[in-house]
Amino acid sequence: MESDAYQSWAPSSLAEARTFQVEEREPRRSPWSRVERYAAGAQIAVIQAGGSQLRLLSGWACEMRILPDGRRQIFTFLLPGDVVETRGFESLGSRAIVALSRLQAVRAESDEVPWVEHSAQQREQRLYDHMVRMGQLSAKERVIHLLLELYDRLERVGLVDGDTFKVPLTQEVFADALGLSVVHINRTLRCLRRDDWVVIKSGSVTLKNRRKLESVACYRTDELSKVH
Amino acid sequence: MESDAYQSWAPSSLAEARTFQVEEREPRRSPWSRVERYAAGAQIAVIQAGGSQLRLLSGWACEMRILPDGRRQIFTFLLPGDVVETRGFESLGSRAIVALSRLQAVRAESDEVPWVEHSAQQREQRLYDHMVRMGQLSAKERVIHLLLELYDRLERVGLVDGDTFKVPLTQEVFADALGLSVVHINRTLRCLRRDDWVVIKSGSVTLKNRRKLESVACYRTDELSKVH
C-alpha cells in the first residue's frame, strides 16, 4: 500500500483554502468502491454535514484552528488508517480539517463501527499527549515526542521502513503544531542532527536509538494503542 | 446554591493522593438522595470502574497528568454542573481526576443523557481552547483567556456575582494548567492588577472591562456553549 507522493503545503494558500476541491474519483485498482480524493491544502471536513465519517487511505491531514490575528494551532495529525471525525462541526468552524498532502479516503462502512470508536479514543488520547507536549516539554523534547508518536502510528499501519518513515510536513507545520517558531524548529532539528539522534532529510525521518529518545522526551508508549 | 468553602490544595500531597476518601454521605437539606463527598486532593475518577458518570454539585476538580519527572499538566477544570467523564479510564491512568476543593457530586441519572452529552461536547471544546492557549498565547493572554472561560462557565450556572467570581485555585494550579512557572504566573497577575484589568484577591476574581480582555486574549465566546 504505497501512499501518494507528498505534495508541499503552501501555508499562505492554506489560510484562504476555504474552497475544497474533490478530484474525480476513479475506481483504479483500489478495492474501495468509492474513493474520494483531495488536493493538498483542501479543507475536507465541512462538506460532511451529514455526520458521516471518512477513513483515510493515503496522505496526511490535520485538525487546526486559525486565530483572528493569523496564528495557527494544529491540534492533531490524521494519518492513513485514521477516521476523520466530522461530527460536531456544525458548531461553527472552531476547527478545520485540512489536507496536508494529496489524500484518498472512503466513507466508513457500518461494519467498521468498533474501528471507528477505537480511532476516536486514540484521537482523544493524542489530544492529551499534545497538551503535555506544549505545556511541559522543551522544544527538543516536543519535537522528539511528536516524532515518536508519528513513528508509532505509522508503524502500526505498516508505513515504517526499519527506523525510517516519510513525513510530508514542512518545518512550518511542525512549528504550528508544537507552538514554536519556524526558526527555532529549524535550529532544534539541527541540534538533533548534530547529536545524531534524528536524521531528517527531505521528508524522511530516521530515529536512531529509540530508547534514548523515549526517555529524553518522557515518551510513554500508550497502552490504548495496543488494543486491537 | 452556595458552594462549599474552598480548601487549599497541597501540591505535594496531591502527587501521592492515590487514596481517595469518600466522606460519609449525609442527606442534609440537599434535594439529592445520594450525594457523594470528596476532600480536596482526593482522586475521584478511578473508583468509577463501571463507567457511570458523576455530576458535580459543588466544588472544583481537574483532569491532569503527572510526568515521571514530576511535571504536572492540568488538562481542564471541572466546575459545578459539569459531568465527570469516567469512561475510558481503564486505559491506565494517563489522566487522573482530582478534587481541587471539597466536592459534592451525584450519579448522573438516565434521564440526563442529553445533558451528559452536551457536557462532553463542551469539555472537548475546552480541550481545543486550552491547546490554543498553551500553543499560541503569551502568558498574559493565557491567564486572561482562562479567566474568561471560567467566568463564562460559572456565569452559566449562576456562580458569578456581577463581574466577580470565586476561584479556589492556587497560583501553582494556574501554573500547571497554563504551562508556566508559579513565579511568572504571579508576575503576570501583578501586571494585570497594575493595569487594573483584573482584580485578584484571596480566591476572588473580578474582571474589569470584559470587552477589552476578550480582544486582548483572542477570546471568542464559543457558540456551542449557548446551546440548551
Added chain:
DNA sequence: CGTTCACTTGACCAACATCAAATATGGTGG
C-alpha cells in the same frame, strides 16, 4: 533562467524559568 517557497544561519532581544529569600495568609492548638 527567473520565481517561488522551503530551509538555513547570524545577530539581537524579549519572554519566561530558576534560585533564593522575604512576606503574607489561614488554620491550628493553647
Added chain:
DNA sequence: CCACCATATTTGATGTTGGTCAAGTGAACG
C-alpha cells in the same frame, strides 16, 4: 485572643530558552 506552623504569595537577581528580524542558500517548477 494569641502564637505558631505550614503553605501560598511576592519580590529581586540572574540565566536560559525561544522569538524576531534580516539576509542568504538551495531546490522545484514553469
